[in-house]
Amino acid sequence: MVVTVEGDRVTKVRGNPDHPFTRGGLCVKVTDFPAHLYNEDRIVTPQRRVGAKGDGRFEPITWDEALDEIAARFTDIIDRHGPEAILPYSYLGNMGILNGLTVGDRFFNNLGASVSERTFCDGGGISAYLMTLGPTAAVDPESLVHSRYIIIWACNVLSNNLHLWPFIEEAQKRGAKVVCIDPVRHRTAEKADWHIPIRPGTDAALALAMMHVIIGEGLHDADYVAANTTGFEELAEHVVQYTPEWAEGETGIPAQDIRTLAREFATSPPAMIRVGVALERSTAGGNAARAVFSLPALTGSWREVGGGVLQMPIWAFPVAWDHLHGLHPDADNVRIINQWELGRALAGGFDGPPIEGLFVYNSNPAVVTSAQQSVIDGLARDDLFVVVSDHFLTDTARYADIFLPAAMAMEQNDLMFSWGHLYLTYNPKVVEPQGEALANNEQFRRLARRMGIDDPWFELSDDEQLVQSLDWSVPQMVGIDLDRLKADGYLRLNLPPADEYAPHRNGNFPTPSGKVELLSSMAAGGNFVAPLFRQGIPGNQDGKPVDALPTYHQPVEIGSNDAYPLALISPKAHAFLNSQYANMDKQLTQQGPQTCRLNVDDAAARGIADRSPVRVFNGRASVAAVARVGTDVARGVVLMPMGHWPSGSPDGLAVNALTSTRYADIGRAPTFSDTAVEVEPAAG
Ligand SMILES: Nc1nc2c(c(=O)[nH]1)N[C@H]1C(S)=C(S)[C@@H](COP(=O)(O)OP(=O)(O)OC[C@H]3O[C@@H](n4cnc5c(=O)[nH]c(N)nc54)[C@H](O)[C@@H]3O)O[C@H]1N2
Ligand SMILES: Nc1nc2c(c(=O)[nH]1)N[C@H]1C(S)=C(S)[C@@H](COP(=O)(O)OP(=O)(O)OC[C@H]3O[C@@H](n4cnc5c(=O)[nH]c(N)nc54)[C@H](O)[C@@H]3O)O[C@H]1N2
Ligand SMILES: [Mo]
Numbered sequence: 001m002v003v004t005v006e007g008d009r010v011t012k013v014r015g016n017p018d019h020p021f022t023r024g025g026l027c028v029k030v031t032d033f034p035a036h037l038y039n040e041d042r043i044v045t046p047q048r049r050v051g052a053k054g055d056g057r058f059e060p061i062t063w064d065e066a067l068d069e070i071a072a073r074f075t076d077i078i079d080r081h082g083p084e085a086i087l088p089y090s091y092l093g094n095m096g097i098l099n100g101l102t103v104g105d106r107f108f109n110n111l112g113a114s115v116s117e118r119t120f121c122d123g124g125g126i127s128a129y130l131m132t133l134g135p136t137a138a139v140d141p142e143s144l145v146h147s148r149y150i151i152i153w154a155c156n157v158l159s160n161n162l163h164l165w166p167f168i169e170e171a172q173k174r175g176a177k178v179v180c181i182d183p184v185r186h187r188t189a190e191k192a193d194w195h196i197p198i199r200p201g202t203d204a205a206l207a208l209a210m211m212h213v214i215i216g217e218g219l220h221d222a223d224y225v226a227a228n229t230t231g232f233e234e235l236a237e238h239v240v241q242y243t244p245e246w247a248e249g250e251t252g253i254p255a256q257d258i259r260t261l262a263r264e265f266a267t268s269p270p271a272m273i274r275v276g277v278a279l280e281r282s283t284a285g286g287n288a289a290r291a292v293f294s295l296p297a298l299t300g301s302w303r304e305v306g307g308g309v310l311q312m313p314i315w316a317f318p319v320a321w322d323h324l325h326g327l328h329p330d331a332d333n334v335r336i337i338n339q340w341e342l343g344r345a346l347a348g349g350f351d352g353p354p355i356e357g358l359f360v361y362n363s364n365p366a367v368v369t370s371a372q373q374s375v376i377d378g379l380a381r382d383d384l385f386v387v388v389s390d391h392f393l394t395d396t397a398r399y400a401d402i403f404l405p406a407a408m409a410m411e412q413n414d415l416m417f418s419w420g421h422l423y424l425t426y427n428p429k430v431v432e433p434q435g436e437a438l439a440n441n442e443q444f445r446r447l448a449r450r451m452g453i454d455d456p457w458f459e460l461s462d463d464e465q466l467v468q469s470l471d472w473s474v475p476q477m478v479g480i481d482l483d484r485l486k487a488d489g490y491l492r493l494n495l496p497p498a499d500e501y502a503p504h505r506n507g508n509f510p511t512p513s514g515k516v517e518l519l520s521s522m523a524a525g526g527n528f529v530a531p532l533f534r535q536g537i538p539g540n541q542d543g544k545p546v547d548a549l550p551t552y553h554q555p556v557e558i559g560s561n562d563a564y565p566l567a568l569i570s571p572k573a574h575a576f577l578n579s580q581y582a583n584m585d586k587q588l589t590q591q592g593p594q595t596c597r598l599n600v601d602d603a604a605a606r607g608i609a610d611r612s613p614v615r616v617f618n619g620r621a622s623v624a625a626v627a628r629v630g631t632d633v634a635r636g637v638v639l640m641p642m643g644h645w646p647s648g649s650p651d652g653l654a655v656n657a658l659t660s661t662r663y664a665d666i667g668r669a670p671t672f673s674d675t676a677v678e679v680e681p682a683a684g
Pocket of ligand 1: 157184673
């Protein structure tokens with residue numbers, strides 16, 4: 001991003017046209033970033049609640065008062081119940097190495113607070129990836145221009161991964177066929193050559209039927225399979241049962257289309273699969289992801305540049321996660337609470353001390369977490385001491401006892417690894433923070449000192465912390481140091497050029513066997529959750545059985561109750577970043593109110609007209625929405641994008657009041673896409 005600063009103010013932002021990956025592109029969320037930075041609703045001084053919880057009445061206080069009060073309350077809670085009565089709650093509101101996912105871990109691990117397990121963004125997909133392929137960067141996203149066949153599976157590239165699109169479009173111009181497997185005909189599916197609508201939660205059935213065809217018709221690459229996979233014989237026998245005719249019944253995709261897809265994928269090298277997070281979000285989501293990750297090994301797609309799987313190239317970046325987590329010496333015995341279960345945790349549903357202190361930063365659980373009503377009820381508990389660090393008075397922050405104002409990206413230093421390309425990016429502070437806002441890492445430095453935590457990390461400057469945050473000695477960091485990063489802004493990891501990079505041409509997968517594990521050796525340890533997601537705690541297999549071979553399991557909730565015959569999905573909103581920007585005028589205008597998209601036939605059967613008010617409900621809640629009727633969603637499917645704040649809705653609830661609270665099969669992923677609802681016309 002190129003930022004124009006006039007005097008002491010940011011006046012304009014634009015994409016950097018010279019950047020080889022982003023090429024001058026910026027998404028609608030951030031093109032008017034100054035309106036976000038200088039927004040009149042932004043809160044830039046610490047605040048203490050004066051009204052009732054949820055009222056939103058606060059008074060400004062000094063940082064000293066805020067830190068004193070937090071230290072006193074936390075100390076008191078620890079004295080009475082022990083440190084596990086404190087729960088940190090954070091996610092990906094900020095994605096920097098210094099200020100993002102792990103910024104609070106050292107502080108809370110030092111205290112011995114309950115560990116928050118953060119699995120609701122690809123915890124299942126990543127765990128499945130590690131089980132099948134290991135922590136490999138896999139393909140360079142730029143190499144997609146060389147693909148001849150691209151399957152975009154459960155991913156809305158044009159809305160959610162905008163910068164990848166030009167590479168796919170270039171491949172398409174060069175003759176590649178682009179296929180989109182999604183219940184929704186969204187912007188990306190519109191541009192694809194073939195959109196395959198699928199019933200939510202049935203992707204494992206489709207992938208396994210593709211295997212049935214590929215192996216059954218001898219379209220697999222026997223040499224690649226023999227050299228670079230485990231368990232082929234077992235898999236071949238296992239997929240005999242998964243015929244395309246059977247899969248048609250599960251997925252709603254005609255058997256002949258499944259055959260065509262499998263044959264084309266196997267015979268159009270280089271073939272690539274771009275996987276989105278929604279793949280994991282159902283009862284068999286982890287199995288679906290493992291099956292999909294296995295496909296390119298069966299067909300030998302990895303042999304060529306432009307073949308393989310693109311999930312997220314994060315494993316290319318040598319971030320010193322363990323060091324950033326700063327594990328507590330007795331970490332193995334600390335209580336773990338999955339963030340998904342915040343409502344239950346606040347209601348006393350876990351063994352051990354009651355949660356009496358909650359510290360939320362980089363997250364907005366009142367919007368992003370399932371069981372929304374129970375989250376809001378829990379936040380409203382009078383005996384719960386809540387600290388929220390954020391930019392705005394979010395629907396979560398309304399329940400804070402103490403609000404801490406956080407700096408925004410342009411007001412703080414950071415270094416960014418990427419979820420979507422292979423460049424490290426330096427994020428310099430270009431203006432002083434508004435008011436008294438502070439970067440997250442500075443907030444934790446001050447709190448650590450106030451609570452007498454004796455850890456040298458909290459005495460380090462930003463640069464010193466950055467130096468310790470990466471392993472600068474590995475081959476992909478040759479030629480990269482902090483000074484060069486500051487001078488150039490971004491540097492490509494030292495990997496072969498995208499046009500030559502086929503990292504698994506000869507196998508070399510970083511799994512326990514060194515091969516693609518069609519038959520998973522890690523499954524023997526039970527359910528696997530990557531330590532990245534649990535403040536570093538490595539003892540991560542809970543013994544819950546996991547299928548050794550990718551296996552299909554039907555959705556649990558969809559189809560289980562005639563009163564709720566429709567399958568709800570809640571993917572990302574085009575104009576919001578999860579819950580962020582949903583309070584900005586321009587983005588809210590562009591996104592519009594909470595909508596519920598449904599198929600013309602389903603609408604007609606219920607007497608629902610386009611743009612009329614409806615209520616979407618199930619046994620958990622009822623949520624108001626505006627109907628959008630069309631043919632872009634498959635029959636039986638309802639789409640409500642996530643991100644709207646519940647406070648903006650007439651009944652004070654948003655889509656996560658409806659979503660399932662069950663875990664998926666692997667990595668304790670959420671199951672948003674296994675949610676059943678009914679829709680009916682509403683008055684007014
Ligand atoms: N504009 C915008 N961009 C974003 C974000 C945002 O909020 N807004 N959030 C960012 C974040 S945190 C993430 S994780 C990424 C996620 O980006 P994506 O991976 O694209 O994730 P989703 O939007 O959740 O879902 C993608 C698609 O999966 C489809 N889908 C839902 N259920 C199923 C299913 O069971 N099977 C199949 N095959 N498809 C299904 C949905 O219709 C949707 O089109 O986007 C990032 N980019
Ligand atoms: N139904 C449904 N629910 C979902 C999903 C879905 O697809 N469907 N997607 C899930 C996914 S993939 C994700 S990643 C999560 C996202 O969940 P979150 O990460 O919680 O979502 P965000 O809204 O991006 O960010 C949370 C808050 O961080 C604040 N923030 C931003 N930068 C900073 C900072 O530097 N410091 C501080 N202190 N605060 C900051 C923002 O203002 C915002 O209020 O939601 C999950 N929930
Ligand atoms: Mo995410």
